[in-house]
Amino acid sequence: MRDTANILEIAALEPDYMGFIFYPLSSRYAGEVDAEIVRELPSSIKKTGVFVNADLATIAKWGTVLQLDAVQLHGNESPEFCLKLKENGIEVIKAFGIHADFEFKSLENYLQVVDYFLFDTSTAQHGGSGKVFDWELLLQNNTDIPFFLSGGIDLEQLDTIAQINDSRLYAVDLNSKFELSPGIKDYSKLKKIFKGRL
Numbered sequence: 001m002r003d004t005a006n007i008l009e010i011a012a013l014e015p016d017y018m019g020f021i022f023y024p025l026s027s028r029y030a031g032e033v034d035a036e037i038v039r040e041l042p043s044s045i046k047k048t049g050v051f052v053n054a055d056l057a058t059i060a061k062w063g064t065v066l067q068l069d070a071v072q073l074h075g076n077e078s079p080e081f082c083l084k085l086k087e088n089g090i091e092v093i094k095a096f097g098i099h100a101d102f103e104f105k106s107l108e109n110y111l112q113v114v115d116y117f118l119f120d121t122s123t124a125q126h127g128g129s130g131k132v133f134d135w136e137l138l139l140q141n142n143t144d145i146p147f148f149l150s151g152g153i154d155l156e157q158l159d160t161i162a163q164i165n166d167s168r169l170y171a172v173d174l175n176s177k178f179e180l181s182p183g184i185k186d187y188s189k190l191k192k193i194f195k196g197r198l
């Protein structure tokens, strides 16, 4: 999110998390976001910075400016890097781009240093592709870490997700399929989902 009016209308729907993308190559880059508006969001909404191979200083800067509750890491961030962030008291969501040859064994290195995994579709742009991956691949995930399901999720996927019987499925990440344009969420479409919770 990055537009003030849009941030406020979506906040009224009471999502659990709200994401701000700080990957300069993204069409959703939130570098000009109104920091005061973000800081004043209700504490029930976890303010989440989304980064791709950013350095610690950059993450710390946005963490302070926006008072971030969580970071979502979409690059090749190492377990040691995740640990440094976690030791600073911020929630760490480590994203992995899933593809047919993804080595699920590599997740084991992150068990002690993240709060959540996020499984997204593997693409060169690191995220926001609007593409769905083959969720059957997640049968190879033998970890106990709760995860966000992500990657091109639209209304039609939500029906299927409601039937997934996996106690580790913690959250569903809604991004490009719920936008009017990059970075601007479609309030009317999201309201259809959130109205059951209001």
Ligand SMILES: O=C(O)c1ccccc1N[C@@H]1O[C@H](COP(=O)(O)O)[C@@H](O)[C@H]1O
Pocket: 019, 021, 023, 026, 027, 028, 050, 051, 052, 074, 120, 125, 126, 127, 128, 129, 130, 131, 150, 151, 152, 153, 173, 174, 175, 176, 177
């Ligand atoms: O959305 C982006 O532009 C983006 C760029 C770089 C890293 C992550 C990005 N977004 C995240 O990507 C996933 C999936 O999004 P989509 O549903 O496929 O559009 C989601 O977690 C976004 O936060």
